[in-house]
Amino acid sequence: MGRNKLPMKRIENNTSRLVTFCKRRNGLIKKAYELSVLCDIDIALIMFSPSGRLNHFSCKRRTEDVLNRFVNLSDSERGRYLYTISI
Amino acid sequence: MGRNKLPMKRIENNTSRLVTFCKRRNGLIKKAYELSVLCDIDIALIMFSPSGRLNHFSCKRRTEDVLNRFVNLSDSERGRYLYTISI
DNA sequence: TTCGCTATGTATAACAA
DNA sequence: TTTGTTATACATAGCGA
Numbered sequence A, B: 001m002g003r004n005k006l007p008m009k010r011i012e013n014n015t016s017r018l019v020t021f022c023k024r025r026n027g028l029i030k031k032a033y034e035l036s037v038l039c040d041i042d043i044a045l046i047m048f049s050p051s052g053r054l055n056h057f058s059c060k061r062r063t064e065d066v067l068n069r070f071v072n073l074s075d076s077e078r079g080r081y082l083y084t085i086s087i
Numbered sequence C: 001t002t003c004g005c006t007a008t009g010t011a012t013a014a015c016a017a
Numbered sequence D: 001t002t003t004g005t006t007a008t009a010c011a012t013a014g015c016g017a
Helices: A014-039 A063-071 B014-039 B063-071
Strands: A043-048 A054-059 A081-085 B043-048 B054-059 B081-085
Touching: A014 A043, A014 A054, A014 B014, A043 A063, A043 B063, A054 A063, A063 B043, A063 B063, B014 B043, B014 B054, B043 B063, B054 B063
Parallel strands: A054 B081, A081 B054
Antiparallel strands: A043 A054, A043 B043, B043 B054
């Protein structure tokens, strides 16, 4: 998106990485909010910023409550992983 | 986005709501993945589908590990809430 | 629930501040 | 770290299957 296409890898320039984080985080939260409202669902989103600070977002319920809903599921119910990407 | 602009409220038609969930969930996961890679950060995303099924996603670490990182923060550190929208 | 198509609405990269 | 501007790249609504 934007003026150029960004290669999908870590942005090495510190300033650029922080600016991109700031903007994309806001975009991601907006999308999460829209999905929650349009589809009437619980969402929790947890992010640790490049500087290590926590950023979290939730809709309809508190983040902690959504997490509890997650934690209280059995392993089999929790098994529906979409992706787990480890680098 | 798309052919028409959607009003920001619950989609009442059941089929439409499920189709929209399916598509936007995939888009949200893609965005979360990109943010994690570009900015080199931990992310966890938890969603309960309209049918009540869990969908979760994480990058770099397992969802459970990101949640633990969240849970282990003190209240003050956790205080940086961006938004909490209760309906 | 998911996939393909495609007209349109959005998000965002680069730059400046 | 966040905001504004603007040219582009992307996401997605509606429809058919």
